[in-house]
Amino acid sequence: MDLSDLDFNDPDAVMRAMGGGAGTNLPVPTSLSPQQVRREARDRSKQIFADWYQLRAILDRHAPAIHKRWGKKTKNQRKEILLAVWPNMAATHRPDFAAFRKENERQRAAGTKFRDAYMWPYINLEDLSKPRTLLLFLESRSRKTPDVFAAAGEDAAHLGMVTQAVVPGFLNEYTMMFTGRTTPQTYGELIAWEDNDKAFDWLMSQRGMHPGQGLLLLEMQQRTLHFLVGCCERIMHDIPPEDLGGEQHTIQAQPALPKEMVNGFDSRAVMAAEAPYRVPAGMDLARLESLFTARATAAEDHIWALREDPGYFAEALFELKEHRQELIRHPDGSEHPLFKFKREEILWSRVIGSVVTSAYLSLEVKDLRRLQTKHETNIAIDLDLPEEYLYALLKFQHYLGQGSKGVLGQLKYATCASPSFRPWFVRAPNGDPTYTKMQVGTKPNLQLRKIEGELLWLMRVLWEDGHDLFLAGLTNVVDELERLVHSEPAAKKLLSPYVAENIGDLAIITEAMRQLQIYQPWAASFEHEMVDRSKSIKEEFARTSQPWEALLQATEGPNHGKIMRLGDPSDKKFYHPVDKRRSKENVEAMRRAEENVDAFWLAVDQNLQMKPGNQIESTVLHRLLAQSRTLQRTPEWEDPNASGSGKTAVVDVEGLSRPLSDLYFDLQRRTERAIDHDVATKRVKTKEKTRGVARPQSSVTAPQPTSNEQDPQPTFSVDARALKVFRTLFYTPSLSATPGEVPWTDFLHALASTGFKPEKLYGSVWQFQPTNLDVERSIQFHEPHPNPKLPYRTVRRFGRRLERAYGWFGGMFQLAKKDD
Numbered sequence: 001m002d003l004s005d006l007d008f009n010d011p012d013a014v015m016r017a018m019g020g021g022a023g024t025n026l027p028v029p030t031s032l033s034p035q036q037v038r039r040e041a042r043d044r045s046k047q048i049f050a051d052w053y054q055l056r057a058i059l060d061r062h063a064p065a066i067h068k069r070w071g072k073k074t075k076n077q078r079k080e081i082l083l084a085v086w087p088n089m090a091a092t093h094r095p096d097f098a099a100f101r102k103e104n105e106r107q108r109a110a111g112t113k114f115r116d117a118y119m120w121p122y123i124n125l126e127d128l129s130k131p132r133t134l135l136l137f138l139e140s141r142s143r144k145t146p147d148v149f150a151a152a153g154e155d156a157a158h159l160g161m162v163t164q165a166v167v168p169g170f171l172n173e174y175t176m177m178f179t180g181r182t183t184p185q186t187y188g189e190l191i192a193w194e195d196n197d198k199a200f201d202w203l204m205s206q207r208g209m210h211p212g213q214g215l216l217l218l219e220m221q222q223r224t225l226h227f228l229v230g231c232c233e234r235i236m237h238d239i240p241p242e243d244l245g246g247e248q249h250t251i252q253a254q255p256a257l258p259k260e261m262v263n264g265f266d267s268r269a270v271m272a273a274e275a276p277y278r279v280p281a282g283m284d285l286a287r288l289e290s291l292f293t294a295r296a297t298a299a300e301d302h303i304w305a306l307r308e309d310p311g312y313f314a315e316a317l318f319e320l321k322e323h324r325q326e327l328i329r330h331p332d333g334s335e336h337p338l339f340k341f342k343r344e345e346i347l348w349s350r351v352i353g354s355v356v357t358s359a360y361l362s363l364e365v366k367d368l369r370r371l372q373t374k375h376e377t378n379i380a381i382d383l384d385l386p387e388e389y390l391y392a393l394l395k396f397q398h399y400l401g402q403g404s405k406g407v408l409g410q411l412k413y414a415t416c417a418s419p420s421f422r423p424w425f426v427r428a429p430n431g432d433p434t435y436t437k438m439q440v441g442t443k444p445n446l447q448l449r450k451i452e453g454e455l456l457w458l459m460r461v462l463w464e465d466g467h468d469l470f471l472a473g474l475t476n477v478v479d480e481l482e483r484l485v486h487s488e489p490a491a492k493k494l495l496s497p498y499v500a501e502n503i504g505d506l507a508i509i510t511e512a513m514r515q516l517q518i519y520q521p522w523a524a525s526f527e528h529e530m531v532d533r534s535k536s537i538k539e540e541f542a543r544t545s546q547p548w549e550a551l552l553q554a555t556e557g558p559n560h561g562k563i564m565r566l567g568d569p570s571d572k573k574f575y576h577p578v579d580k581r582r583s584k585e586n587v588e589a590m591r592r593a594e595e596n597v598d599a600f601w602l603a604v605d606q607n608l609q610m611k612p613g614n615q616i617e618s619t620v621l622h623r624l625l626a627q628s629r630t631l632q633r634t635p636e637w638e639d640p641n642a643s644g645s646g647k648t649a650v651v652d653v654e655g656l657s658r659p660l661s662d663l664y665f666d667l668q669r670r671t672e673r674a675i676d677h678d679v680a681t682k683r684v685k686t687k688e689k690t691r692g693v694a695r696p697q698s699s700v701t702a703p704q705p706t707s708n709e710q711d712p713q714p715t716f717s718v719d720a721r722a723l724k725v726f727r728t729l730f731y732t733p734s735l736s737a738t739p740g741e742v743p744w745t746d747f748l749h750a751l752a753s754t755g756f757k758p759e760k761l762y763g764s765v766w767q768f769q770p771t772n773l774d775v776e777r778s779i780q781f782h783e784p785h786p787n788p789k790l791p792y793r794t795v796r797r798f799g800r801r802l803e804r805a806y807g808w809f810g811g812m813f814q815l816a817k818k819d820d
Helices: 011-017 034-072 075-085 095-102 105-111 115-119 133-143 146-156 158-162 199-204 211-235 268-277 285-308 310-321 344-367 387-417 450-464 467-472 474-487 489-493 497-517 522-530 534-545 548-552 560-567 584-610 620-625 660-673 677-685 720-729 744-753 792-806
Strands: 174-177 189-192 425-427 440-442 630-633 656-659 716-718 756-760 765-770 779-782 813-815
Touching (some): 034 174, 034 189, 075 211, 095 115, 115 211, 133 211, 133 268, 174 199, 174 211, 189 199, 268 756, 285 584, 285 792, 310 497, 310 792, 387 450, 387 497, 387 522, 450 467, 450 474, 474 489, 474 497, 497 779, 560 584, 716 744, 720 792, 720 813, 744 756, 779 792
Parallel strands (some): 716 813
Antiparallel strands (some): 174 189, 630 656, 765 779
C-alpha cells in the first residue's frame, strides 16, 4: 500500500498496513475522540485530587496511629487488609516479570490475562505486606501532588507498554499535559496542535504524553490513590471514613520511618526495591562521581595488587581458569580437546591474556565516566537544557551503553562456566584444541528448581542482550536480580565471587543509567536529541578508545612465549606464604615468588613498549605506572638470634619498598633506544633487582613517595572491636604467628567508627563514603562470599589499599578511653 494513501488518524488502517490486526502479534489500538478523552480525563482527574486531598488530611491527623497499628499487625493480618481493599492482588514482587515469562507475544496481543500486573507492578503482597513499605507509600503520595509521580507512573508500566500487553488508545494531533499542573482543571489537559504551536514540540520532547498513554496514567493514579485511602480506612476502622480527615481531629507530628538495612547499613538494593513507593529522586551527579571515582580507584588497586602480590596474581589466574568455557563438557560428557591432548598450556595462555587485558581495560574506563561539565540544574521544566550540558549528558549515556556491553559479554562467558552453573550447560563439539569460539547452550530437558529457574532466566536476559532485555529494561533486570539474590540464600549460593563482582560492576553502570533516566522531564527526550548528535559522539568515542587496541593485545607479540612461560602458575612459582609465620624457608619462598611476578610484568611492559604506534602514553595505565607508588618487597632473611645481645632481634620483614615508576620509565627509555629485541631484553634483566631500593635513573626524574612523616595523619580513638580489625589490617608479621580471619561485620564496624558511611551496592560491592573525615574520595571493597569472614591474605590487601588511598598506618589507631 502507498503510505501517502493512509489515513494516520485511522489506527486500524495503519496497523493493517503494517501487517497487524486480528491473529497477529500487533494489536490494534482503540480509536479515541477529543470529546471522549476530555470527558474521561476530567472525571479521573477530579477523583484523583479528591482522593489526594483526603489522603493528605488523614495522614496529617492519624499518621502516628496508622504507623503504630500497622506495625503491630502480623504479616497475615496485613495481607487481609490489602486484599480487602484490592481483591486478587498479585502475590509476588514484580508480577509483570512473572506475567512476561508466562505469555508469548501472540497471547499478549490477543488480550493479556495479567493487565493489573502490567499496570500496577508495585501493587503486590510481597512488598506491601512488609512493615515499612505501605507506610512509605502513604507518606510519599500524601505529601507530593500527583504530577510529581507522572513520569514514575509511566515508567512503572514500561514492560506492559513495550510488550503491547497494555495498548493505549489512539488520538492523533493532540498532546496531554501533566508536569507542573496541580489542579483538577489543568491536570491531564488535552491540547490540540492547531491550537498551540508548542504542543507538538512538547510531545516530541516527552514533556507531554500521547492522549492514550495519558488516560492510562490517570487510570493508574486514580486506582492507586483510592487504594491508599481504602487502606487508611481499614487500619483506622473504628472511625467512620467520612470523619477521618475532619477538622475535629488534631493535626499530629509526622513519625519517622525506621530504615531497612543490611548489616546495619544502607543498601542500594533496598532503596531500589522501595523506589516505586518513594518520592521520585532527582539526578545526583555528586553520587555518580563518587561511585565512578571509587570504582576507578579499585581498578588501580587491582592492577597494583597483580604486580605487587604474587599470591593475588596466582589467585586471579586460578579464579579466571575456573570460569573458562573450556571446562564445560560436551553433551556426551567428554572434556575439551585441550585436556584430551594434554595441551593445558594453551588454556593457561588464554587465562593469562584475559587477566592482563581485563585488568588494563577496567582501569581505562576511569576517563570515560565523568561528566566534566556540571551546569546548575535549577532550569525551568519548560526550557531546554544548555547545548553544552545536553551534549555532555548524551555522551555520558553513550559511553555507559558501550561499557555495559563489555560487562554483559564478560558476565555471559563467566557465568555459564562458573562452578554452580557449569552443570546446566553443554559445549558444542570441536576437535581443534586451539579453537576459542565455542558454542554453549543449556542441557536438553534441563530440570531446575524454582529459584534456580528464576535466576537463570534473569542472567540469560542480561547476557543475551536481546529482545527480552530491550523490553524489560537493563536497570529493571539488574534490580530484580539483586532482589532475588538478597532475599533468597539459595540464589546467592549459586553465584561465585567472580560472577558477583561482575554483577557489581554492571550495577554501577545501571545506577548511572538510572540517574539519567530520572532526570525528568529532559531525560524523556534524550533519544530524540541523540539523533542529530549521534555521529559526533560515536566518532569521539572511537578516538578515545583507539589506544585500547594495544592493551587488548598486551600479551601478544615478540615476548608472547616468554610471557606465557613466566606467567604459568601450575609449577607453584607464585607460592607466597604471607599468611604463615616467618621462617627462613617462607621468606625465601616469598622472595622467589616476588622475583617471578616482577619478571612476568617486566616482560608484559616491554612487549607493550615494543609495539609500533601503540599510543600507550595516552592511556590511564601509563599514568598509573608513572606514579610514585611503591611495591612492597620482602628483604633477605636474617637470623633473629644473631644480634649477639642474647635477645631476639626485631626483623622488619616488610620494610623494603621499590618505586615502580623508576623501573617503568627506565624500561620505556631503554626500549625506545634499543637496537634490537635481544639488547633490550638484556638491559631489562640488569634491572631485576630485589635487594634494597632501586636507584633512580639520571635520565628520568620520577616523583618520590610521600612518607607518613611528611603527611601527618590524625589519630583515631576506637573501641576494642574496631582496634582489633585495624591491628590486623596493618599487622607487622612476626616470627611466631599471623593473625586469623576478620568477620565482615567487624570490618564494616571498624571503617564506620572512623567516619566512613558504608553502603551495600549490588553483587558483592560495598561503597564507603567519607563523612567525618578529612578526605574526599570514596573507596569500594568486595564482601567475602560464601564465607562471611575475610582471610588474612585479603585483610592485608585491604590494609595496603587504605594505606595507598589515605596514607593510613597502624600507629594511627588507639583504644578509646571509657569516658570517650
